[in-house]
Amino acid sequence: MNDRKILVVDDEIELLEMVKAIFTRAGFTRVLTAASGRAALRICREQEPDMMILDVMMPGMDGFATLKELRKTSKIPVLMLTARGEAEDKFAGFENGADDYLLKPFLPKELLFRVQAILRRAYPEKERRVFFDAAAVDLDKAAVQRDRETISLTAKELQLFEKLYENQGRIVTTGALCQAICGDFWQGYESTLATHIRHLREKIEENPSKPTALVTIKGIGYRLIIKGVQT
Numbered sequence: 002m003n004d005r006k007i008l009v010v011d012d013e014i015e016l017l018e019m020v021k022a023i024f025t026r027a028g029f030t031r032v033l034t035a036a037s038g039r040a041a042l043r044i045c046r047e048q049e050p051d052m053m054i055l056d057v058m059m060p061g062m063d064g065f066a067t068l069k070e071l072r073k074t075s076k077i078p079v080l081m082l083t084a085r086g087e088a089e090d091k092f093a094g095f096e097n098g099a100d101d102y103l104l105k106p107f108l109p110k111e112l113l114f115r116v117q118a119i120l121r122r123a124y125p126e127k128e129r130r131v132f133f134d135a136a137a138v139d140l141d142k143a144a145v146q147r148d149r150e151t152i153s154l155t156a157k158e159l160q161l162f163e164k165l166y167e168n169q170g171r172i173v174t175t176g177a178l179c180q181a182i183c184g185d186f187w188q189g190y191e192s193t194l195a196t197h198i199r200h201l202r203e204k205i206e207e208n209p210s211k212p213t214a215l216v217t218i219k220g221i222g223y224r225l226i227i228k229g230v231q232t
Contacts (some may be wrong), residue, residue: 003167005120006031008050010041011082012059020054023109024116026180028167038062038070046086047073051121052120054112055099057083057090065093072098082107110184131166131227133214135207138162145204158180158201161194165215165225174222196198198223 035041057064136147
């Protein structure tokens with residue numbers, strides 16, 4: 002999901018940079034920005050983003066006009082972002098083809114959750130099963146199949162595994178894993194993270210005390226080594 006191309010459109014440059022930083026910290030690697038509706042339409046034609054976050058109140062071509070023009074040629078999902086909260090504005094956005102509506106000011110985590118939910122609906126992924134020597138993890142069902150037994154993953158364990166899976170074979174720092182679970186205010190969560198790691202190993206490792214799949218990189222973080230991925 003994090004490789005989806007997202008276009009953020011707002012005439013406030015500071016807000017553009019803030020939203021871009023939110024998604025960059027969350028692992029999104031392709032975030033585009035535009036400071037006007039016309040620039041957004043041009044970028045859509047040239048770079049074909051997978052989703053747009055569109056401000057309503059912009060000079061010249063506002064968000065509603067931009068969305069109406071966009072819908073003539075594109076069905077990409079659009080999240081309307083605005084300080085206006087009147088019901089008429091929401092209706093106008095939905096009538097023109099908006100997928101969701103978020104009011105300013107907003108929490109970074111809420112924006113991320115809204116966008117991730119829209120992307121999951123718009124671009125459903127195939128079933129993902131990850132295989133290890135002792136177990137198989139079904140990411141869509143949040144479950145581990147082991148010795149003919151199905152073991153559920155907790156919400157935190159699933160978030161942790163998702164982050165490691167997205168970076169399979171690469172080192173993920175302790176800070177990045179804590180942030181994936183807690184957001185920006187993760188300091189002090191390291192000991193709890195170690196507990197989640199231990200419980201996850203108990204579910205996927207043949208010998209949790211000598212892990213071969215979820216290995217520790219001393220002083221840095223962890224690496225997930227995957228035997229195979231079924232898609």
